[in-house]
Amino acid sequence: MKITVLGCGALGQLWLAALYKQGHEVQGWLRVTQPYCSVNLIDTDASAFNQTLTANDPAFLQSSDLLLVTLKAWQIYGALKNLQPDLPPNCPILLLNNGMGTLGELADLPNPLIQGITTHAARRDGNVIIHVAGGTTHIGPGNPAGKSYSELAERLHQALPDVAWHDDIAAACWRKLAVNCVINPLTALYNCPNGALIMHHDEVSAVCQEVAQIMGLEGYHTSGEGLLSYVEQVIESTGPNISSMLQDIRQQRHTEIDYITGYLLQRARAHGVTVPENRRLFEMIKQKESEYERIGTDMP
């Protein structure tokens, strides 16, 4: 396949390396227009991948079979609008961002949309990307045109296992949203790795109860206790991780809070329900962002 990867951060480079090794034709797409991108990755088995790949080639994009998007949620709409003149309307777009709400923003795009969530862990260490832990990528249709792409899961699975197709991906997205509603703002509040949240059981539980209530109203029934035990497993299994939101706050970058807790608040409002614990965390992150975004900005 011919694949353009939009966003060449840790996750983007992980996919570029995996797809290239599998024999696919790949290019990266960066915000700063440049004709190449360096991919330097240390895999989980300690093997190194170092290649300079094509980047930002409109002709390559025009003939791509897939656009794989690894940007932050808040960057996606603007980036895809910029690419639209060179993006064939039938090219499927696979979104691998944290949070929810992006699909609604992209509703006027003609392209088949596929939503994905991944548990692969990769982080930057200087100029190198470390693939810290393997995981599973769950993908499924993000709009009606995306329904016929189930075979994509097998192609991607061969490159970077595991990849699983779900006819209804929203249930998995909601469970991931619950994880992010708990771990991301609370680790930013306490400035701690994910695992330290076991000491904040009451707050973790209160967030889970509220998310479970909204999930039920959205048609994805789960008990608060069931969700809590799932979230606690993730807290344990990602114990040493510094969450993406805490990394953003530490580096004074815009966070994904609008697409995580912000999306939950939006859906709660639509159902006429209040979620005070999540509102408190949302406002706290907004406050932290405003302290540095007043003086400098990394907005798109």
Ligand code: KPL
């Ligand atoms: O998705 C994550 C993130 O940091 O954004 C978790 C699952 C919380 C892992 O750190």
